[in-house]
Amino acid sequence: MLFPTLAFVLFFVVVLALNAAVFDRGAWRKAVLLTASYAFYAAWDVRFLALMAGVSATAYLGGLMVVRPQWRRLALVGSITVLLLILGFFKYFNFFALSLQQLLEAGGLGRDFTWMSVILPVGISFYIFQAISYVVDMDRGHVEQRRNPIDIFLYISFFPQLVAGPIVRASHFLPQIDAPKRPDANARAEAVVLILVGLFKKMVVANYLSVLIVDPFYALPDGQNLFTATAAVLAYGIQIYCDFSGYSDIAIGVALLLGYRFTRNFNQPYRADSLRAFWQRWHISLSTWIRDYLYIPLGGNHGSKARQMLVLMTTMTLAGLWHGAGWNFLIWGALHGAGLALERRWALRLGALNMVVVLVFVMLLWVPFRAPSFAETLLVFEAFTRVESYAPLTLTPFALVLIGIGLAMNWLPLSWRDGSVRTLSKAPVILQAGLLALGTWLCFAVAQEGVAPFIYFQF
Amino acid sequence: MRTQFTFILTLCFALVLVWLTSGQRLLDWVFLMPDVGQVDDFVIAWVLAAEDWKQSLELEDNFGQTREWLHGILGINE
Numbered sequence: 001m002l003f004p005t006l007a008f009v010l011f012f013v014v015v016l017a018l019n020a021a022v023f024d025r026g027a028w029r030k031a032v033l034l035t036a037s038y039a040f041y042a043a044w045d046v047r048f049l050a051l052m053a054g055v056s057a058t059a060y061l062g063g064l065m066v067v068r069p070q071w072r073r074l075a076l077v078g079s080i081t082v083l084l085l086i087l088g089f090f091k092y093f094n095f096f097a098l099s100l101q102q103l104l105e106a107g108g109l110g111r112d113f114t115w116m117s118v119i120l121p122v123g124i125s126f127y128i129f130q131a132i133s134y135v136v137d138m139d140r141g142h143v144e145q146r147r148n149p150i151d152i153f154l155y156i157s158f159f160p161q162l163v164a165g166p167i168v169r170a171s172h173f174l175p176q177i178d179a180p181k182r183p184d185a186n187a188r189a190e191a192v193v194l195i196l197v198g199l200f201k202k203m204v205v206a207n208y209l210s211v212l213i214v215d216p217f218y219a220l221p222d223g224q225n226l227f228t229a230t231a232a233v234l235a236y237g238i239q240i241y242c243d244f245s246g247y248s249d250i251a252i253g254v255a256l257l258l259g260y261r262f263t264r265n266f267n268q269p270y271r272a273d274s275l276r277a278f279w280q281r282w283h284i285s286l287s288t289w290i291r292d293y294l295y296i297p298l299g300g301n302h303g304s305k306a307r308q309m310l311v312l313m314t315t316m317t318l319a320g321l322w323h324g325a326g327w328n329f330l331i332w333g334a335l336h337g338a339g340l341a342l343e344r345r346w347a348l349r350l351g352a353l354n355m356v357v358v359l360v361f362v363m364l365l366w367v368p369f370r371a372p373s374f375a376e377t378l379l380v381f382e383a384f385t386r387v388e389s390y391a392p393l394t395l396t397p398f399a400l401v402l403i404g405i406g407l408a409m410n411w412l413p414l415s416w417r418d419g420s421v422r423t424l425s426k427a428p429v430i431l432q433a434g435l436l437a438l439g440t441w442l443c444f445a446v447a448q449e450g451v452a453p454f455i456y457f458q459f
Numbered sequence: 460m461r462t463q464f465t466f467i468l469t470l471c472f473a474l475v476l477v478w479l480t481s482g483q484r485l486l487d488w489v490f491l492m493p494d495v496g497q498v499d500d501f502v503i504a505w506v507l508a509a510e511d512w513k514q515s516l517e518l519e520d521n522f523g524q525t526r527e528w529l530h531g532i533l534g535i536n537e
Contacts, residue, residue, distance in 0.1 A: 429462045429465045
């Protein structure tokens with residue numbers, strides 16, 4: 001079930017009503033949300049409910065045992081190993097099966113492994129990351145132990161953030177499970193603004209940029225030139241931002257209406273004046289997860305400058321590979337790591353131009369991220385060297401306006417959004433709900449027929 | 460608590476209004492849901508009755524018209 005669908009709207013209104021009805025009854029409230037979350041996931045593929053329950057059970061048992069001194073090490077290493085093996089199996093099995101098949105074919109031992117292809121369960125990375133963070137945080141003493149398994153099962157499966165984040169920390173979410181805050185006028189207004197902005201970003205800006213510029217460009221990169229390549233690279237940078245931050249906005253808004261507050265996941269990332277600042281503004285919940293559970297355990301800021309740079313490179317390369325087993329993701333991660341490492345040694349001191357340099361670097365690195373192969377990545381970069389081409393894209397005024405809107409969303413002062421939240425919070429509740437309904441209706445009307453999945457669902 | 464229910468009721472009312480004034484058929488969505496046996500039959504019977512009632516009202520497809528108008532002024536070709 002995708003957020004920008006009528007099916008989700010119907011589902012959510014029912015859950016919202018049930019949640020409100022049992023809001024003051026803790027056990028019932030948890031049961032309603034847990035059932036709703038499992039129904040939400042079952043709408044994709046009912047077979048993977050057992051997997052999600054298994055991951056939750058692993059985290060729960062790991063959390064129970066990790067606080068016992070005699071079991072601590074075994075529980076920590078054991079549960080993290082199990083969780084990483086599950087993640088690794090689903091994410092990389094197809095890659096290794098295909099590689100083995102190619103290797104055997106090269107050696108004259110042709111074998112067909114395609115029948116063994118494994119489906120990647122939607123959102124598996126996100127809920128496994130949450131499970132790992134729960135066990136590790138229990139070990140570090142950052143979270144209070146939970147004896148009620150429903151708390152952990154709900155933490156792992158809570159539907160607003162289940163399939164593409166934000167990755168919520170147990171220390172932030174578990175206390176809210178016991179005492180969620182009934183949404184007041186401010187929270188409702190904030191939720192309405194977030195949901196509408198998120199729907200607009202996804203259904204209008206991201207989806208149309210994809211259809212009008214990005215997809216046709218990447219379907220025929222060798223027919224493009226400098227102008228169309230520039231537009232397409234910029235368009236993809238905006239598409240992925242609007243797609244992913246739009247999903248996060250909706251998730252945060254939906255959770256807020258249910259009485260739960262998530263932390264912000266994007267903070268105008270293309271305004272960053274350094275790569276470090278970019279990663280502090282882009283997919284913040286994943287960046288901080290990588291920092292706390294990968295970068296710091298690998299050594300973090302300790303040791304010599306060279307060692308720190310190596311740790312940064314390793315962390316970002318692994319983050320790249322998390323997106324998928326392939327050269328392009330490896331290159332994307334490694335180059336971001338290299339950029340961060342170089343920046344640590346030689347900080348950019350170009351004043352206002354810093355932002356431009358970072359923006360160009362980030363946008364160009366989206367090319368290997370989006371291109372289906374390394375060969376196509378090279379074709380895109382070749383297009384930058386041509387002024388004439390045989391099949392350039394037609395850039396419609398609407399598409400160019402969307403690029404402008406997407407960029408504006410990164411530069412408009414956040415106080416504008418806060419101001420609209422303040423104004424809406426003073427409006428009667430009927431007007432708040434009416435605006436949410438009308439805005440959603442308009443987004444559906446402007447959007448294309450059909451539903452485009454969110455980019456980050458594949459990770 | 461009362462304001463929360465007012466909020467939810469307004470959303471429900473808006474949903475019904477949208478369904479009434481649009482060409483969207485709930486029946487199409489119901490058939491997309493997982494088959495849950497007798498519950499399915501019950502839901503489908505209710506939705507069929509509701510769709511029949513909507514048909515009898517002979518309301519216009521405002522959603523489709525707005526969509527066409529918006530796509531026209533934005534120059535979007537489906």
